[in-house]
Amino acid sequence: MTSATFSSSLLGPFPVVTSTRHCDLGKERNKFCCFNEKKGQRNVICACMAPPTRNLGRDEFHGTKFTESSKYGNFSKEVKHENDSDVLIECRNVYKSFGEKHILRGVSFKIRHGEAVGIIGPSGTGKSTILKIIAGLLAPDKGEVYIRGKKRMGLIGDDEISGLRIGLVFQSAALFDSLTVRENVGFLLYENSCMSDEQISQLVTETLAAVGLKGVEERLPSELSGGMKKRVALARSIICDISKESIEPEVLLYDEPTAGLDPIASTVVEDLIRSVHTKGEDASGKQGKIASYVVVTHQHSTILRAVDRLLFLHEGKVVWQGMTEEFTTSTNPIVRQFASGNLDGPIRY
Numbered sequence: 001m002t003s004a005t006f007s008s009s010l011l012g013p014f015p016v017v018t019s020t021r022h023c024d025l026g027k028e029r030n031k032f033c034c035f036n037e038k039k040g041q042r043n044v045i046c047a048c049m050a051p052p053t054r055n056l057g058r059d060e061f062h063g064t065k066f067t068e069s070s071k072y073g074n075f076s077k078e079v080k081h082e083n084d085s086d087v088l089i090e091c092r093n094v095y096k097s098f099g100e101k102h103i104l105r106g107v108s109f110k111i112r113h114g115e116a117v118g119i120i121g122p123s124g125t126g127k128s129t130i131l132k133i134i135a136g137l138l139a140p141d142k143g144e145v146y147i148r149g150k151k152r153m154g155l156i157g158d159d160e161i162s163g164l165r166i167g168l169v170f171q172s173a174a175l176f177d178s179l180t181v182r183e184n185v186g187f188l189l190y191e192n193s194c195m196s197d198e199q200i201s202q203l204v205t206e207t208l209a210a211v212g213l214k215g216v217e218e219r220l221p222s223e224l225s226g227g228m229k230k231r232v233a234l235a236r237s238i239i240c241d242i243s244k245e246s247i248e249p250e251v252l253l254y255d256e257p258t259a260g261l262d263p264i265a266s267t268v269v270e271d272l273i274r275s276v277h278t279k280g281e282d283a284s285g286k287q288g289k290i291a292s293y294v295v296v297t298h299q300h301s302t303i304l305r306a307v308d309r310l311l312f313l314h315e316g317k318v319v320w321q322g323m324t325e326e327f328t329t330s331t332n333p334i335v336r337q338f339a340s341g342n343l344d345g346p347i348r349y
């Protein structure tokens with residue numbers, strides 16, 4: 001492999017994968033990736049994983065019922081479920097400040113097995129921040145993140161790696177500029193698996209085909225369009241070590257996956273997000289592993305096409321949640337203003 005430079009511009013330096021097998025990405029990677037020296041292994045902290053609990057089938061996903069209550073009468077919705085056995089991720093009263101800027105001020109929500117959740121809200125309200133906290137790249141100042149019922153302590157660490165994989169697909173695609181598409185997509189496997197280079201290469205080709213890309217394996221990221229880069233990033237997030245006996249389920253976090261794309265390219269990505277979730281199997285035919293996903297987006301088409309349930313973040317809190325179809329019909333003044341783009345209303349710029 002050649003040396004790697006990393007192109008994440010917005011959301012931080014880590015592609016969300018975890019690596020334990022050393023491969024020669026060159027000195028440049030040290031500038032961008034975080035290493036853990038442990039048990040003689042060199043781990044690139046690019047992903048987060050969490051403790052195993054038990055397997056949950058999609059049949060166990062319970063329906064969602066909403067009841068409205070708030071100071072405006074319909075501001076936030078309380079979600080009622082029969083039990084929490086299907087909760088994969090829970091943020092409980094999470095706070096986060098950057099200096100004097102108090103961004104998150106008590107964010108609470110649950111992501112259940114089988115859910116396709118969108119996080120929306122005005123710019124700067126902390127949507128990307130909450131994704132990074134879930135991914136374990138940022139620690140909350142206060143409050144807790146539970147992964148399959150177990151509290152995560154601070155940032156993601158080696159002790160937590162098993163049971164649930166959490167992948168973050170960056171807005172910028174965050175590909176290594178100096179690695180080929182094949183090396184980018186297979187990065188985790190080259191570093192971390194027992195698979196041969198030939199096996200990885202074959203799997204990369206199959207995974208790229210699954211996201212609609214053929215014959216681009218030897219290209220560099222600079223030779224791809226924005227939409228292709230996003231698809232390569234998606235392929236990198238869904239590829240996994242098929243030599244393992246069992247593959248842990250994964251929750252994928254997408255940060256503005258369709259930002260900057262034309263309407264048709266957006267539709268392609270939106271449908272891919274859906275398909276890798278619902279397809280039920282990976283490129284090798286093993287059982288599906290994308291248990292749930294969370295999409296931060298500003299795009300109406302993405303809201304309508306790629307997610308089922310929405311969380312509306314405003315002034316540091318979840319101020320509304322509901323099913324996608326409730327979004328456009330909601331009488332909530334914040335939601336109405338946001339959906340219509342009206343300058344008048346409770347959201348101030």
Ligand SMILES: Nc1ncnc2c1ncn2[C@@H]1O[C@H](COP(=O)(O)OP(=O)(O)OP(=O)(O)O)[C@@H](O)[C@H]1O
Pocket residue numbers: 098101103121122123124125126127128129130
């Ligand atoms: N590492 C950081 N250091 C300082 N401030 C930060 C950091 N990360 C985020 N912020 C600030 O926190 C606020 C929330 O940022 P975040 O990216 O989470 O917002 P967002 O809701 O995703 O915005 P947008 O919709 O515009 O992408 C912004 O004011 C941002 O400048």
